[in-house]
Amino acid sequence: MLATPWICRSCLSRIARPLFRRHIRFQTTGAHTKSIPPALLTRARDIASAHQQLTDKLSDGFDTRAAKKLGEYSPIVNALGEWDKANESVTELTSLIHDSATDAELRSLASDDLSETRTQLAKASQSLITSLVPVHPFAHLPCLLEIRPGAGGSEAAIFAGDLFRMYQAFCNRNGFRTNLVKYENVNGTTEAGVPLSEAILEVENDNAYGVFRSEAGVHRVQRVPATETKGRTHTSAVSVHVLPSLQENSAAEQDFDDPESDYYIDLKEVKLEVMRASGAGGQHVNKTESAVRLTHIPTNTVVSMQDSRSQHKNKEKAWALLRARIAQSRREKREEEMANMRRSVIGVAKMGRGDKVRTYNWGQQRVTDHRSGTTVHDLDDVMEGGQTLENVMESVRGWLMERDVEALIADDDGTK
Amino acid sequence: MPRIPTALVRKAHAIDAFLPALLAPCRDMHAAQNELRWLREHVDKVAKARRARGDVLAKGALLQKLVKQRASGKPLQYLLGTEYFGNLVIGCRPGVLIPRADTAASITHLVGLLRNAQSIPPELRILDLCTGTGCIPLLVQHELYSARKDVDLRVLGVDISSKALKLSNDNLQRLRKGRNYVDRGKVQFIKADVLIDPFTDQMEGSMSLKAALNYKSQPPFWDILISNPPYISPSAYWKTTARSVRGFEPKLALVPPPTAKKNDTEQGDMFYPRLLEIARDVEAKVVLLEVADVEQALRVAQHARHLGIFDGVEIWREQPDASTEDAIEDDFAIVGNGNARSVLCWRGAGTLWLGKSATIPQEDDAQCLFRASECHFYGGAVRPGGSSHLDAQFDRKAFFGFPETPTLKR
Numbered sequence: 001m002l003a004t005p006w007i008c009r010s011c012l013s014r015i016a017r018p019l020f021r022r023h024i025r026f027q028t029t030g031a032h033t034k035s036i037p038p039a040l041l042t043r044a045r046d047i048a049s050a051h052q053q054l055t056d057k058l059s060d061g062f063d064t065r066a067a068k069k070l071g072e073y074s075p076i077v078n079a080l081g082e083w084d085k086a087n088e089s090v091t092e093l094t095s096l097i098h099d100s101a102t103d104a105e106l107r108s109l110a111s112d113d114l115s116e117t118r119t120q121l122a123k124a125s126q127s128l129i130t131s132l133v134p135v136h137p138f139a140h141l142p143c144l145l146e147i148r149p150g151a152g153g154s155e156a157a158i159f160a161g162d163l164f165r166m167y168q169a170f171c172n173r174n175g176f177r178t179n180l181v182k183y184e185n186v187n188g189t190t191e192a193g194v195p196l197s198e199a200i201l202e203v204e205n206d207n208a209y210g211v212f213r214s215e216a217g218v219h220r221v222q223r224v225p226a227t228e229t230k231g232r233t234h235t236s237a238v239s240v241h242v243l244p245s246l247q248e249n250s251a252a253e254q255d256f257d258d259p260e261s262d263y264y265i266d267l268k269e270v271k272l273e274v275m276r277a278s279g280a281g282g283q284h285v286n287k288t289e290s291a292v293r294l295t296h297i298p299t300n301t302v303v304s305m306q307d308s309r310s311q312h313k314n315k316e317k318a319w320a321l322l323r324a325r326i327a328q329s330r331r332e333k334r335e336e337e338m339a340n341m342r343r344s345v346i347g348v349a350k351m352g353r354g355d356k357v358r359t360y361n362w363g364q365q366r367v368t369d370h371r372s373g374t375t376v377h378d379l380d381d382v383m384e385g386g387q388t389l390e391n392v393m394e395s396v397r398g399w400l401m402e403r404d405v406e407a408l409i410a411d412d413d414g415t416k
Numbered sequence: 417m418p419r420i421p422t423a424l425v426r427k428a429h430a431i432d433a434f435l436p437a438l439l440a441p442c443r444d445m446h447a448a449q450n451e452l453r454w455l456r457e458h459v460d461k462v463a464k465a466r467r468a469r470g471d472v473l474a475k476g477a478l479l480q481k482l483v484k485q486r487a488s489g490k491p492l493q494y495l496l497g498t499e500y501f502g503n504l505v506i507g508c509r510p511g512v513l514i515p516r517a518d519t520a521a522s523i524t525h526l527v528g529l530l531r532n533a534q535s536i537p538p539e540l541r542i543l544d545l546c547t548g549t550g551c552i553p554l555l556v557q558h559e560l561y562s563a564r565k566d567v568d569l570r571v572l573g574v575d576i577s578s579k580a581l582k583l584s585n586d587n588l589q590r591l592r593k594g595r596n597y598v599d600r601g602k603v604q605f606i607k608a609d610v611l612i613d614p615f616t617d618q619m620e621g622s623m624s625l626k627a628a629l630n631y632k633s634q635p636p637f638w639d640i641l642i643s644n645p646p647y648i649s650p651s652a653y654w655k656t657t658a659r660s661v662r663g664f665e666p667k668l669a670l671v672p673p674p675t676a677k678k679n680d681t682e683q684g685d686m687f688y689p690r691l692l693e694i695a696r697d698v699e700a701k702v703v704l705l706e707v708a709d710v711e712q713a714l715r716v717a718q719h720a721r722h723l724g725i726f727d728g729v730e731i732w733r734e735q736p737d738a739s740t741e742d743a744i745e746d747d748f749a750i751v752g753n754g755n756a757r758s759v760l761c762w763r764g765a766g767t768l769w770l771g772k773s774a775t776i777p778q779e780d781d782a783q784c785l786f787r788a789s790e791c792h793f794y795g796g797a798v799r800p801g802g803s804s805h806l807d808a809q810f811d812r813k814a815f816f817g818f819p820e821t822p823t824l825k826r
């Protein structure tokens with residue numbers, strides 16, 4: 001008989017349960033990593049043994065710092081445990097199948113289970129990777145999508161409006177709450193076909209940054225503009241920036257006063273200008289000028305806001321936007337520094353905000369993402385913010401995850 | 417008014433058919449585009465409200481009507497029915513002056529100083545004379561209560577106009593909904609004519625402030641007096657005010673009534689002597705009066721100084737919170753950025769509330785101190801609490817070392 005009463009179904013389904021439901025949706029998406037890079041596995045094992053040591057230490061007496069570390073490590077240790085179990089099962093099943101002593105009935109049972117167990121292993125690998133890759137520091141925050149036309153004149157401005165509506169529709173379908181922070185076009189409507197000069201859409205849900213991070217970069221459109229008389233296809237571009245949203249009461253607010261934080265801004269370094277009715281002012285005039293402009297002097301970041309009739313609201317919005325831009329650029333600068341360090345170790349591909357990330361081709365009715373290499377053909381569904389767009393975004397999140405893994409490995413190599 | 421260039425009109429038309437009409441009142445493209453957007457948002461809101469009641473609304477027709485009215489100069493605030501004042505939304509109606517952003521800036525700055533004040537009385541009483549929409553009492557309440565839980569406010573707004581009183585009460589009711597500080601303190605509005613001298617015989621109709629306070633069982637003493645009275649002289653009314661102001665806002669709110677033997681400037685200044693008299697009678701410790709320009713500010717400041725009851729007088733510009741070097745004119749500190757907009761006076765406990773150090777606002781006093789002998793303050797008026805005042809000066813003398821000229825300190 002068998003030495004070990006190997007895997008029962010319920011154990012398998014326990015392995016299959018996603019470990020971190022909340023992150024699973026946004027982080028461990030379609031990455032096709034079947035096996036774990038050895039470097040990561042080593043890292044996980046190191047952490048597991050450190051975890052064990054800390055546990056021993058804690059049994060002697062309480063230590064807040066050790067307890068905190070323990071809390072950080074335990075998802076990794078759990079994921080490793082699940083992975084080990086799944087891995088063991090696969091090994092066991094495989095050897096069972098190959099063992100000539102196994103009788104036919106058992107062999108067929110085992111091979112039935114093998115494919116399923118392999119799937120569990122792949123999932124466990126994914127969870128383990130997720131637990132190791134540091135979560136992006138802004139991932140838990142709401143976000144701002146800034147959409148601006150780039151090269152391509154009014155066609156670019158029209159496409160900017162199309163992208164804006166695409167994201168708005170995507171949010172509506174997926175239950176994301178949005179708030180229009182700024183919408184500047186010529187006549188104040190959000191109709192299709194009206195050139196857009198700038199739009200800022202806030203997605204208020206927590207974790208929105210993690211979801212929309214995939215959208216940052218230059219989006220290219222190839223189509224025959226409505227205004228084109230000779231039927232020529234034009235190529236234009238629209239840039240999308242994704243910033244953490246730092247409205248008051250946001251999760252990051254507690255860091256506003258901490259000079260070490262990305263969100264910190266020294267009030268003395270910001271120049272506030274408010275538009276004033278010219279001339280005598282006071283009772284003599286009744287036209288209000290509500291526009292507000294903030295300048296962060298050290299970085300020369302300028303934010304102006306005039307959407308609301310309330311100067312007070314404009315000021316609030318301008319501050320939130322200024323914080324978001326500065327936090328994002330500080331973060332990007334740091335990421336770039338890290339990437340440069342890694343590149344000297346290993347050639348890690350990098351995508352900056354100036355890189356072309358996606359092409360929308362009307363003639364071929366396709367959308368291609370240049371990072372994940374995914375091409376989809378239901379252009380209309382993408383532009384309507386449908387499932388096809390979600391699939392593309394998902395593929396990019398997977399790609400981002402793989403980059404994070406590469407970076408992690410590169411860091412490991414770099415420190416050795 | 418200069419004509420709008422045809423090229424601009426054409427450009428506006430290319431953008432939106434409604435835009436050219438708005439260029440006339442707005443004067444520039446950006447402002448016109450903003451106003452058009454706000455009008456559209458308003459129409460959408462109205463349409464939505466109607467739909468909720470089962471009605472339909474021809475949005476295009478309403479927008480067209482509003483644009484036409486705006487093009488004729490009717491203020492946007494009367495069309496939309498509201499104006500923002502600080503971060504409050506204040507209801508507006510024809511017949512009552514639209515609140516101004518400058519006023520909100522001064523009030524916000526004043527309350528900002530009071531937020532950190534030590535030894536504020538547990539019930540702080542604030543009188544707002546010529547209250548109009550009631551915007552000042554409502555903003556003071558909003559700003560102070562969001563910062564201080566230890567003070568109860570009693571704010572009284574006074575106006576001569578029935579339309580203003582109706583509107584201010586409506587505004588009070590509207591803001592009450594959804595606020596959590598309703599039950600702390602009081603905001604009230606009463607009718608009175610602040611120009612009537614209580615000691616002359618009472619005429620038919622309006623009551624003097626003193627009589628009205630008495631009649632409405634209001635306290636006779638108030639800690640802070642604020643007023644944005646009519647301050648435009650008849651000639652400035654024709655020369656300086658915008659057409660939309662002249663054409664659509666009540667003259668009663670802008671130009672003091674004509675009186676025999678008063679010239680143009682004196683008529684424009686008419687409210688201030690009365691307001692300062694009232695400040696003295698109600699024993700106000702802080703007084704904030706809005707003014708038209710730096711000349712009027714200096715006249716009011718001089719007048720306040722000569723009354724001899726204040727420990728300090730300074731002038732605020734439109735953005736009193738802007739951090740700039742204070743200018744000094746006629747020995748008054750002028751604070752902030754923009755046109756001169758109000759005069760602030762303080763005395764006694766008010767000095768502490770505002771975080772001011774006691775100073776002598778008068779050159780004469782400095783000369784008195786040089787002589788180190790007794791002298792008459794403020795043209796002979798005897799000032800209550802004069803000794804502490806002197807002590808403060810001596811401290812300053814010790815600190816700066818003579819012969820430094822005493823300057824005003826904020």
Ligand SMILES: C[S@@+](CC[C@H](N)C(=O)[O-])C[C@H]1O[C@@H](n2cnc3c(N)ncnc32)[C@H](O)[C@@H]1O
Nearest residue numbers: 515546547548575576577609610611644646669
């Ligand atoms: C310039 S408005 C100020 C309104 C309001 N405080 C504001 O800042 O928007 C002046 C107000 O004074 C009122 N008023 C005019 N003469 C008055 C008088 N003799 N006594 C009391 N109020 C008067 C007018 O009705 C008007 O509402």
